[in-house]
Amino acid sequence: MTKNLTCISCPMGCELRVEQNQSGAVLSVTGNLCIRGDVYGRKEVTAPTRTVTSTVRVTGGNKPLISVRTKTDIPKDKIWDCMERIKTASAAAPVAVGDVIIEDIAGTGVPLVATSPANKLEGTNK
Amino acid sequence: MYHDIVIIGGGPAGLAAAVSARQAGAGDILILERENELGGILNQCIHNGFGLHTFKEELTGPEYAARYITQVEELKIPCLLSTTVIHIDENRVITAVSRKHGLMSIKAGAVILAMGCRERPRGALIIPGYNPAGIFSAGTAQKLVNLDGYMPGKEVVILGSGDIGLIMARRMTLEGAKVKLVAEIQPFSGGLKRNIVQCLDDYGIPLLLSHTVVDIHGKDRLTGVTIAEVDQNFKPLTGTETDYSCDTLLLSVGLIPENELSREIGVSLSPVTNGPLVNEQLQTNVSGVFACGNVLHVHDLVDFVSEEAESAGKNAVRYIQSGGSAADSISFSEIPLRTGGAVRYTVPASIDPQRAQEETIVRFRVGEIIRGGYVCIYADGKQIARRKRQIMLPGEMEQVVLKQKDIAGASGEILITTEVAE
Numbered sequence: 001m002t003k004n005l006t007c008i009s010c011p012m013g014c015e016l017r018v019e020q021n022q023s024g025a026v027l028s029v030t031g032n033l034c035i036r037g038d039v040y041g042r043k044e045v046t047a048p049t050r051t052v053t054s055t056v057r058v059t060g061g062n063k064p065l066i067s068v069r070t071k072t073d074i075p076k077d078k079i080w081d082c083m084e085r086i087k088t089a090s091a092a093a094p095v096a097v098g099d100v101i102i103e104d105i106a107g108t109g110v111p112l113v114a115t116s117p118a119n120k121l122e123g124t125n126k
Numbered sequence: 127m128y129h130d131i132v133i134i135g136g137g138p139a140g141l142a143a144a145v146s147a148r149q150a151g152a153g154d155i156l157i158l159e160r161e162n163e164l165g166g167i168l169n170q171c172i173h174n175g176f177g178l179h180t181f182k183e184e185l186t187g188p189e190y191a192a193r194y195i196t197q198v199e200e201l202k203i204p205c206l207l208s209t210t211v212i213h214i215d216e217n218r219v220i221t222a223v224s225r226k227h228g229l230m231s232i233k234a235g236a237v238i239l240a241m242g243c244r245e246r247p248r249g250a251l252i253i254p255g256y257n258p259a260g261i262f263s264a265g266t267a268q269k270l271v272n273l274d275g276y277m278p279g280k281e282v283v284i285l286g287s288g289d290i291g292l293i294m295a296r297r298m299t300l301e302g303a304k305v306k307l308v309a310e311i312q313p314f315s316g317g318l319k320r321n322i323v324q325c326l327d328d329y330g331i332p333l334l335l336s337h338t339v340v341d342i343h344g345k346d347r348l349t350g351v352t353i354a355e356v357d358q359n360f361k362p363l364t365g366t367e368t369d370y371s372c373d374t375l376l377l378s379v380g381l382i383p384e385n386e387l388s389r390e391i392g393v394s395l396s397p398v399t400n401g402p403l404v405n406e407q408l409q410t411n412v413s414g415v416f417a418c419g420n421v422l423h424v425h426d427l428v429d430f431v432s433e434e435a436e437s438a439g440k441n442a443v444r445y446i447q448s449g450g451s452a453a454d455s456i457s458f459s460e461i462p463l464r465t466g467g468a469v470r471y472t473v474p475a476s477i478d479p480q481r482a483q484e485e486t487i488v489r490f491r492v493g494e495i496i497r498g499g500y501v502c503i504y505a506d507g508k509q510i511a512r513r514k515r516q517i518m519l520p521g522e523m524e525q526v527v528l529k530q531k532d533i534a535g536a537s538g539e540i541l542i543t544t545e546v547a548e
Contacts, residue, residue, distance in 0.1 A: 013319035067172035116188035
């Protein structure tokens, strides 16, 4: 089994060819100019991960949304589960950068945290 | 009203300039910001990937901004928010307006221009067709989705493969839209490899190189676009037209430094970058007016904006401390930095070999992809540096360090050029 990937470790963008056996074990990585391509290629075909960033509705805040992220990378195949959960979430103002919005998102064991603040809405804005 | 240093813009450049100016000893600084919060464009860049150079970790845009906003607050640097600067004259008298304070006139000892850039609009592209609703610049769509909570549409085509377009392809997909394709008129993408992989490949969104939009359909709302392949001269090839239905077209076709104020001051601009021509102190041709960040030239990474702005902040302090007229102001012994090979421009554009610090960072971009080439520096025709580069890409900013000891004797010009291996 062969997978073709573009290495993202540096601007070179080497075109990698990763050979795997029937059970998914990596047999070889070729096309890379340095060791980082080998590491990237192996991880990307066996256990790819991504950080998910999105927004969550704020209640009682001075803005409609706060931005959020998974605190660390999560498995790539959990991205959509993660987004489904984010869509139903909300946060009550005030929110500070780093506040945990969801403790364990989509069973990944990773918390969803706020990346932007929201203050409480002041009533005297007119 | 008088302030030693007035910074125009509270985005990444303005914030870093303010912090470094304070740390260099400036007591009297004022930041003027058009929006109602600090942070600039970073506030809507909710994706991660910021700060790898500066903080050695991957932050989102708002988190990166927060690091600097916290410092500005801790250093008690005053800011006027929701305040728009409408004019600056050559004597550094700033006219600004805000709802709270009305019309203000502020005299500045030194001005740091940090207004950033804006997106090239549809009008600059000469695409035929009606002007229906549903055509947005990618950054406008980013603001609608990430700050305001509105989805601009359901079926999306993106023209231009700049990073904002790629980021929005993923963002719109995650929010439930169908992104059909990204068309790029150039034979290569101007975006980072990482974004092509993680924003397009991950979601199966095709990138059509050497393709562009040749027609726009729909009168009230966009109903579709026609995409065609182009030849080397960017002329559409007859017979390659394909119609795609869509209700939204996002344009990610370049950024233009926002220099209306600079022009009013009398600052000379570079026809290549559309930003001010500056010397090694990042000072413009107008004494006491400095520039940094995307208003100076469009950067690829915010880390380099911060670094450049820190330098501008320090130089503004030096200017103030020297009384604004001493050796640190405009010098007649500046010599030009000329460009050769694939180098399109350099920042700075001139340098005083005597006044220069021990090391000056020269930033530039190349006009074509160069593999296995060199960046070479010549002083008065004599080679003083030759640095190997695995690859140089038009989409990525390059830099090279100019050592004062190497150019101390130069009186004619410094040449920054690329050379390819024999």
